[in-house]
Amino acid sequence: MEQPSIPSTQPTAIEKVIAFIDERVGLKQMQAKMLNEPVPGGSRWAYVFGSVLLFIFIMQALTGILLMFYYVPTADHAYASTQYIIHDVDYGWFLLSYHFWGSTAMVVCVFAHMSQVFLWGAYKSPREMIWLVGLALFGIVMGFGFTGYLLPWDQRAYWATTVGVEIMDKTPLLGDFMARFLKGGPTPGQMTLSRFFVIHVMILPAALMGLAGLHLFLFRAAGPAGPFRGTPEEIRAKTDYFFPRQIWKDIVGMAVVFASICALAFWEPVVLLEEATPDPGDYHPEPEWYFLFLFQLLRLKIFAGEFGQFLGAIALPGAFMALLAALPFIDRDPERNIFKRPIALIGWIVVMVSILLFTVSAIINREFLD
Amino acid sequence: MADERESMSPTKIGLGVLWPTFWTGLPIKLAFAVLFLAMGLMHFEGRLGLAFLMLLASPVTVFALPIITMGLESHIGEGVGIALLFMIAIPIDVWAFGVVARTFFLEKFRKEPPDGLGMTLWWKSALVGAVFLPILWLIISTVTATAISMVHSLFEIELFKGIPVAERISIELAIWGSIASLVLILLLLIGISLVGRMIRSTAEAAQPASDNYQRLITRWDLMRVPSDQGLMLTALTGTGVVLSLLFWAALPVTTPHPHECCKKPEVKAQPPFKPLEALNKDEKMIAQLSAQVEALEQKKAEAEAEKDKGKGKAKAGKESAPPAPKKP
Numbered sequence: 001m002e003q004p005s006i007p008s009t010q011p012t013a014i015e016k017v018i019a020f021i022d023e024r025v026g027l028k029q030m031q032a033k034m035l036n037e038p039v040p041g042g043s044r045w046a047y048v049f050g051s052v053l054l055f056i057f058i059m060q061a062l063t064g065i066l067l068m069f070y071y072v073p074t075a076d077h078a079y080a081s082t083q084y085i086i087h088d089v090d091y092g093w094f095l096l097s098y099h100f101w102g103s104t105a106m107v108v109c110v111f112a113h114m115s116q117v118f119l120w121g122a123y124k125s126p127r128e129m130i131w132l133v134g135l136a137l138f139g140i141v142m143g144f145g146f147t148g149y150l151l152p153w154d155q156r157a158y159w160a161t162t163v164g165v166e167i168m169d170k171t172p173l174l175g176d177f178m179a180r181f182l183k184g185g186p187t188p189g190q191m192t193l194s195r196f197f198v199i200h201v202m203i204l205p206a207a208l209m210g211l212a213g214l215h216l217f218l219f220r221a222a223g224p225a226g227p228f229r230g231t232p233e234e235i236r237a238k239t240d241y242f243f244p245r246q247i248w249k250d251i252v253g254m255a256v257v258f259a260s261i262c263a264l265a266f267w268e269p270v271v272l273l274e275e276a277t278p279d280p281g282d283y284h285p286e287p288e289w290y291f292l293f294l295f296q297l298l299r300l301k302i303f304a305g306e307f308g309q310f311l312g313a314i315a316l317p318g319a320f321m322a323l324l325a326a327l328p329f330i331d332r333d334p335e336r337n338i339f340k341r342p343i344a345l346i347g348w349i350v351v352m353v354s355i356l357l358f359t360v361s362a363i364i365n366r367e368f369l370d
Numbered sequence: 371m372a373d374e375r376e377s378m379s380p381t382k383i384g385l386g387v388l389w390p391t392f393w394t395g396l397p398i399k400l401a402f403a404v405l406f407l408a409m410g411l412m413h414f415e416g417r418l419g420l421a422f423l424m425l426l427a428s429p430v431t432v433f434a435l436p437i438i439t440m441g442l443e444s445h446i447g448e449g450v451g452i453a454l455l456f457m458i459a460i461p462i463d464v465w466a467f468g469v470v471a472r473t474f475f476l477e478k479f480r481k482e483p484p485d486g487l488g489m490t491l492w493w494k495s496a497l498v499g500a501v502f503l504p505i506l507w508l509i510i511s512t513v514t515a516t517a518i519s520m521v522h523s524l525f526e527i528e529l530f531k532g533i534p535v536a537e538r539i540s541i542e543l544a545i546w547g548s549i550a551s552l553v554l555i556l557l558l559l560i561g562i563s564l565v566g567r568m569i570r571s572t573a574e575a576a577q578p579a580s581d582n583y584q585r586l587i588t589r590w591d592l593m594r595v596p597s598d599q600g601l602m603l604t605a606l607t608g609t610g611v612v613l614s615l616l617f618w619a620a621l622p623v624t625t626p627h628p629h630e631c632c633k634k635p636e637v638k639a640q641p642p643f644k645p646l647e648a649l650n651k652d653e654k655m656i657a658q659l660s661a662q663v664e665a666l667e668q669k670k671a672e673a674e675a676e677k678d679k680g681k682g683k684a685k686a687g688k689e690s691a692p693p694a695p696k697k698p
Contacts, residue, residue, distance in 0.1 A: 045393065086625050087632040093625035237587055252397050259400040260422075262617075266407040267418050271627050299536035357547070361540045368535050 035243035040226030042238035043246035046120070047224070048253035049113035054212065055254040056106045059261075060144075061205065063099040067092075071151070073197040075190040078153035079275040086270065097265035103145050105261050107290045110141050118327075118348060121336030122225035128328035130218045133211055135325055140208045142290075147200040149288055150193065158276035159285030161188055161196070163295070167313040175314075187278055228336040284369045286362070293358035296365060378478065381559055384566030387467075387474050387491070392426050395466035399425055399459050401613055403451075408620040412451030421446040428459040429467060429492060430499030430565070437504045444507070464492045471569070473590040480586070481576040494568045502564060506557045513553045517546035 011019065021027050039047070070089055072081040085092040114134065117123055123131035150161040165188070169179035184191025226235060240246070273283065287295055294317065297303060303312030331344070338345050403425060406412050414421045424431045424446060435456060439445045446452070468488025475483040484490075521542045524530065533541070579586060596602040628634070 083629060083632050087628060087634075088624070090623050091621065094621060237584055256397050256400055259397070259404045262404045263400070263407055264418070266404075267414055269625055269627050272629055296536065296540070300540075301534050301537065357540060357544055360547075361536070361543055364539050364543065365536065368539075 035241065035247070037220070037224075037242040038239055039224055039242055039246050040239050041230060041235045042240045043249050044227070045249055045253070046116050047246060048250050049109050049116055050219075051250035052253045052257050053106065053109050053113060056102055056109060056257060056261075057208065057212070059258070060099060060102045060106065063095050063102065064201065066095055067099060068201065073151070073193055075153065075193055075276075078151065078193060079272070082152040082154075082272060086272070093269055094265055097269040098261055100270050101261045101264040101268075103148060104264070104289070105257055106141055107145060109257070110138050114138060115348065115352075118344070119338045120225060120228055121338065121341065121344075123328045124331065124334065124336065125328065127218075127222045127225065130215060130222060131328050132325060133215045133218060135321070137208065137211050137215060139321075140204055140211065144200065144204050144208075145288055145290065147196045147204065150188070150196045151200065152270075152272055153193065153276045154272040154274060155276055155280065155283045156273050158188055159280055159283060160287045161192065163285050164287060164291070167298075167309075170310045171314050172310075188276075225336070228338065284366070286366075289359065292362040293355045296358040296362035299365070378570075379563075380566030380570060381563040382566065383474075383478075383569050384562035384564070386478065387471055387569055388427075388429070388495070388562060388565060391429055391463070391466045391470045394470055395428070395459065395462040396426055398462050399428065399455065402458050403455055405613060405617055405620065406449075406451035406455060408617050408622075409451070410449075410620075410622075411454065412447055412449030414447035417446045421452075425455065425459070427499075428456060429463040430495050430561075431503060432456055432459060432463070432496050433500035434503035434507075437500060438507050441504060442507060442511075444511075460492075464488045467491045467495070469594065472593055474569075475573060475576060476579055476586050476590045479573045479576070480579050481573055482579050484572070484576050487572070490572060491569065494572075495565050498561070498564050498568060502561045506554075506561065509557060510550065510554055514546065514550040517549040518542075521545045 018027065067085060070081055070085045070092065072078060082096070085096055087093075089095075117131065117134065146161075146164055150157045165179050165182055168182070169175050171178065182192065182195055184195055230238075274281075286292065294313070297316075298309060298312045300312070303309060333341075335341060403412075424435055435446075436453075465488060468491075471487050471491050472483040475481050475487070525533070525538055525542060530538075581589065
């Protein structure tokens with residue numbers, strides 16, 4: 001009787017390498033844990049912001065490292081080296097413009113991610129810790145924007161930082177120390193640039209990586225919140241694993257963000273103003289667009305004077321952040337449907353409309369200054 | 371449940387189909403948009419947000435955009451790339467409409483999606499957009515302009531003249547912004563409801579789906595998964611690689627917007643140097659010049675010889691002539 005041919009069971013070289021690593025670090029178990037996470041109610045486009053933020057951060061780190069090959073963080077050479085990147089380094093203008101617009105995309109995605117978590121009621125028990133770490137990450141992203149803005153060392157950078165540090169100075173107890181520490185002297189100079197550079201390329205990335213890791217760990221521990229609508233049967237029927245559908249959506253989200261940043265880099269590439277001097281000349285100092293609403297708020301008469309400036313620049317934003325931090329502990333109602341939480345919905349609309357209104361007002365205000 | 375499905379408002383239907391359709395096609399369209407920008411085929415002048423919205427909503431703006439551009443003399447940018455982009459968007463939108471509408475028909479209407487649903491819904495939506503969007507554009511432009519001028523004149527009244535600039539800007543913006551936004555939202559809801567009615571009329575002719583809910587979920591879920599996933603992945607990777615290569619090839623090496631300080635002087639390109647040709651040319655020139663020198667030397671020698679000859683003749687004549695009579 002003829003014996004059936006037995007297929008060769010000899011593993012290939014790649015399989016051997018994978019088996020070698022798997023034996024030592026538990027690769028397959030790790031892969032299964034990462035990809036086979038159930039997503040209640042199935043994959044959704046609304047869940048892509050977290051992954052997109054991680055992608056933007058990686059791209060910012062990559063472009064930042066490439067820019068650091070040419071950038072010189074000294075008051076004498078920062079401006080010239082940035083001009084060199086724009087005008088002489090091959091594709092340097094695109095790298096810098098991508099890095100610049102990437103920071104904007106990061107702020108927009110942080111706002112979108114926070115809004116999604118808030119509207120979905122995903123900050124509620126048992127996800128309070130995720131929300132708190134997320135708020136700290138929001139602060140770090142804002143810190144990236146603030147410290148990175150000074151590095152080109154042109155008039156815009158110099159005066160935006162001057163205004164920002166002056167606002168920080170108004171914080172009670174810590175303000176004076178913080179402002180002196182950041183400036184390193186009576187006016188922004190070499191020490192300021194060095195400190196901002198170190199914070200931008202070392203301290204903040206390290207803090208962001210640590211906190212993002214903690215954020216993900218807490219998220220995996222608590223599990224995804226899922227949709228706020230639908231019967232338990234519907235949600236159960238639609239429940240799916242993270243791979244492949246949610247991963248596919250995440251990839252598409254990343255591609256859209258990448259293409260949007262590229263389009264913005266073409267539409268408005270970074271063009272520096274004149275080199276930084278302690279004389280503003282014709283230039284009207286103003287911060288980056290995501291701080292514009294606060295800047296315009298401080299122009300209102302109600303916030304004039306020493307106390308008014310403290311109220312507008314420190315007390316109000318501080319109280320708002322404190323409210324956000326306390327939110328999961330104040331709002332103990334298990335109801336997550338945003339349409340059944342009118343105060344939350346109205347509050348979110350009021351905040352968004354106010355930010356939009358004051359940002360556009362600041363843009364219109366430029367005409368009056370000119 | 372069946373009553374709920376039948377009584378679904380046209381606005382809800384329109385929004386339920388249009389919103390995912392807009393986003394489904396966008397990633398592909400955006401890839402082409404970036405490529406055209408890198409190639410310099412199109413430029414957006416300060417209206418990138420509007421251009422993005424137009425591209426996002428291309429299933430309804432595809433015919434409306436040329437009408438708005440030509441008829442109402444309002445454009446989002448320049449370059450042949452814009453027209454090209456909206457032409458490329460047509461097959462993408464037909465596909466996106468098909469994917470989304472088939473799911474919607476099964477999930478919300480519990481009806482079998484008819485053949486060619488994507489194409490049917492695309493041309494009907496594009497037609498609705500072509501008629502409705504220019505009207506919306508005209509109304510919104512008029513309302514916004516009127517609201518701005520009204521608010522401006524309101525603040526010219528003596529009573530409000532003392533209001534500081536920052537407060538005035540925000541109040542004015544809040545007033546005219548609210549009016550314009552309200553009208554815009556109202557008109558958008560009407561437009562979405564028109565598309566919703568059109569989708570509902572298409573659904574009325576469709577056959578009811580007989581499967582249970584779990585089976586329907588599996589069906590619409592599988593509709594989004596290609597039958598040959600390996601082929602799709604290969605095609606997608608290949609397209610990505612080609613697009614990336616085209617992008618890097620088209621991307622300008624140096625900035626298209628140089629700063630005043632760093633403008634480089636225009637350098638004219640030198641013609642390529644060919645040693646053999648140059649040598650031959652030089653040799654020819656040397657030969658020509660030496661021939662000229664030779665000719666000149668010969669001419670000079672001849673002239674000198676002629677001169678010498680003339681001198682000799684004169685000398686001989688002097689010697690043969692009778693001596694002059696001596697004076698007494």
